Amino acid sequence: MPADRAHELLDGLRGRLVVSCQALPGDPLRAPEHMAAMAASVTAGAPVAGVRVQGVDDIRAVRAVVGLPLIGLWKDGTEGVYITPTADHARAVAEAGAEIVAVDATGRPRPDGRPLRETVEAVHGLGRLLMADVSTVEEGVVAAALGADVVSTTLSGYTPYSRQQPGPDLELVGELAGRLAVPVFAEGRLHTPEQAAAAIEAGAWGVVVGGAITAPAAIATRFAAALPHP
Numbered sequence: 388m389p390a391d392r393a394h395e396l397l398d399g400l401r402g403r404l405v406v407s408c409q410a411l412p413g414d415p416l417r418a419p420e421h422m423a424a425m426a427a428s429v430t431a432g433a434p435v436a437g438v439r440v441q442g443v444d445d446i447r448a449v450r451a452v453v454g455l456p457l458i459g460l461w462k463d464g465t466e467g468v469y470i471t472p473t474a475d476h477a478r479a480v481a482e483a484g485a486e487i488v489a490v491d492a493t494g495r496p497r498p499d500g501r502p503l504r505e506t507v508e509a510v511h512g513l514g515r516l517l518m519a520d521v522s523t524v525e526e527g528v529v530a531a532a533l534g535a536d537v538v539s540t541t542l543s544g545y546t547p548y549s550r551q552q553p554g555p556d557l558e559l560v561g562e563l564a565g566r567l568a569v570p571v572f573a574e575g576r577l578h579t580p581e582q583a584a585a586a587i588e589a590g591a592w593g594v595v596v597g598g599a600i601t602a603p604a605a606i607a608t609r610f611a612a613a614l615p616h617p
């Protein structure tokens with residue numbers, strides 16, 4: 388992607404909200420048309436700067452109805468490295484219409500045994516930006532050195548060696564923002580507007596919020612759990 392276009396794209400996300408529209412396997416909402424409707428609804432009704440979308444079919448469906456920048460990923464599997472785990476997955480995500488391709492950039496072994504560098508090259512070769520989903524500051528530093536255009540705290544709490552906590556990892560946001568020249572996104576367990584604002588205060592370039600906005604069952608569960616016991 389030409390530098391001025393990349394600059395413009397990232398500038399449009401600065402200090403802003405990206406909404407992740409994903410439904411888990413088995414959820415009745417898990418269908419491209421439902422995620423497209425969700426993305427269209429949330430972007431038409433709120434000042435949202437971008438959408439994060441999972442799966443090639445969902446990316447295509449959302450691309451058809453939303454003009455905002457898309458952060459695309461492909462979850463393949465549930466264990467270890469499953470977020471856009473190979474360069475082939477990354478190419479498919481880019482070709483489906485995502486401007487930014489999110490990939491697992493943890494130091495864990497990748498399923499095809501190939502280095503992350505190959506995925507970075509594949510994404511850049513298709514004129515897209517790469518978002519490195521990391522779980523620690525060290526992983527963010529390595530990813531940025533390999534050419535990641537943005538780094539996100541997505542995987543903090545989802546690798547056995549990263550900080551485990553019920554809320555967002557704002558400490559990681561602050562550490563990464565202090566160390567890296569590339570934009571750092573806060574993502575993962577941002578449950579309230581106040582937490583999203585705190586992430587920006589901690590140095591995040593932008594925030595990615597998923598379940599707190601687009602997962603009705605998780606939202607309903609929190610309400611139900613908060614009711615006094617009869």
Ligand SMILES: CC(=O)N[C@H](C=O)[C@@H](O)[C@H](O)[C@H](O)COP(=O)(O)O
Pocket residue numbers: 407409460470541542545574575576577595596597598599
């Ligand atoms: C760990 C992992 O696989 N995270 C995924 C990455 O795309 C999604 O399941 C999350 O919903 C997304 O990161 C947004 O986070 P939250 O839904 O907590 O706001």
